Amino acid sequence: MKKIEIEPIVIMLCTAGRGGMRTVVESYKHDGLFEKWNIQLVHTHDEGSVLKRFNIFIQALVKFMYLILFKKVALIHNHSAMRGSFWRKNVFSTLARMRGIPVILHLHGSEMEKFYYSQVPWGKNKIISILNKADVVMVLSKSWEKFVLKIAPDATVKIVYNYVTPPKITLQKALQESKNDTVNILFLGLIGKRKGVYDLIDAVKKIKVVCDRRFKVLIGGNGEVEELQNLIVENDLQEQVVYLGWVSGEEKESYLRSCDIYILPSYNEGLPMSLLEAMSWGKPVISTRVGGIPELIRDNQDGMIVDAGNVEQISSSLMELIESKEKRRQFGQNSRERIEEKFSDKVVLPQIDALYQHTGNWRKK
Incomplete structure (x- = not known):
């Protein structure tokens, strides 16, 4: 019997809470990136009580573990902000690395620099380690690239701007x-x-x-x-x-x-x-x-x-x-x-395609 090849998937981690990060991910889905790269979205956080957020995190962790253990995962696209978001997302990145799966750490946090400098030395060293271990740190601007390389010069940093699809109106x-x-x-x-x-x-x-x-x-x-x-x-x-x-x-x-x-x-x-x-x-x-x-x-x-x-x-x-x-x-x-x-879909999406192609593990196992 001919063996059926399983198509590799990309796991995307993101909050379900309102804000710019979710808007970015919704744009990816609307504009065909999910379908093109077989992306499986896992929500790791949402608005609500501490209990609700904890339950969502645990459910996300269980789903993530299932996917990396039983599916052919070529890449993790990890959307992260600062504070709790940064530490939570590192749990998923660590598990992915244990399975040999490449990780794109996509930084969205508006106060990332403030977050870093507020840490005790141990916390700063941990942030630097997380940035260095990511296969790619994806940032939104040249100023963020400069900051990341200042604190973590061994990190691989790529600038990919947020984008919008211009309305169909002249x-x-x-x-x-x-x-x-x-x-x-x-x-x-x-x-x-x-x-x-x-x-x-x-x-x-x-x-x-x-x-x-x-x-x-x-x-x-x-x-x-x-x-x-x-x-x-x-x-x-x-x-x-x-x-x-x-x-x-x-x-x-x-x-x-x-x-x-x-x-x-x-x-x-x-x-x-x-x-x-x-x-x-x-x-x-x-x-x-x-x-x-x-x-x-x-x-x-x-x-x-x-x-x-x-x-x-x-x-x-x-x-x-x-x-x-x-x-x-x-x-x-x-x-x-x-x-x-x-800053349009026609300009930015091909950059993401190239980053996925270069970073992901697309070899047949």
Whole structure:
């Protein structure tokens, strides 16, 4: 009887929790990477109680053990953030190495550098060891590559940018989507200090008293929602700021399509998916010079880059774009072209294909 060949699989490890990491993985699946490489997704974490998260971890561990023991696994693609995510994912990487399976450690954590320097010497040495042992450390920007090689010079580091698939809409139509007299400014992300949402509120307070144009700031996300809502009321900004709740799917697409300006004044980032998505819709963007953002946004071409925490710069940048429709149009056009040239599925997915092909163990056993 002819022996049936078992097709090798790739195991992808990721959280099921909301955020940029999950968005990246969902894009991989939507754009055919899962089907092309026979990827089996294992969720190692989710939002919820400690008990729920522990159960998910144990279930993931059991599933992972079954796959590496009884399936032909060519590669592990391990999506990792910092803190608990980093240590959890190392359990899976260690088990894979014991089976001789190559591991791509894909770093997403926006505060990875802060996480490393907060460790005691033993913790720092362990992080360095994990980075050095990975077959490939996949990072989101040149600044992250520089950091990883600074602490772990023996690591094999590859830069692969996050990407978006540009919407199937012409650039001209994308630029015409917003037709309201009110200038709509959109923020999507975790509500809290790290994403700069409180700095945005302070900037709105400044703009409110001097701006001649009508504007509205739309904030979508989860996190410190009650504190945000209290600040809106305490500063009498109900007319200028609207909290949308958690926004995803078609609702998110609708807001991105119709907004006039997208803002993300973060203190720490990797390469934010929300900025990529907004730029793909031809929107001018305002963000900070942290992480990979300066590699994405060309200041005063695609949008405006400010210093994290600088409310004066945030407010003046917002004012400039609110008052100039022509500047919004030109920056938006440049944004869309920037995505198509360097941060689209057509550019980035072939890089992942090449990395998989080079790193994976595709030899017949």
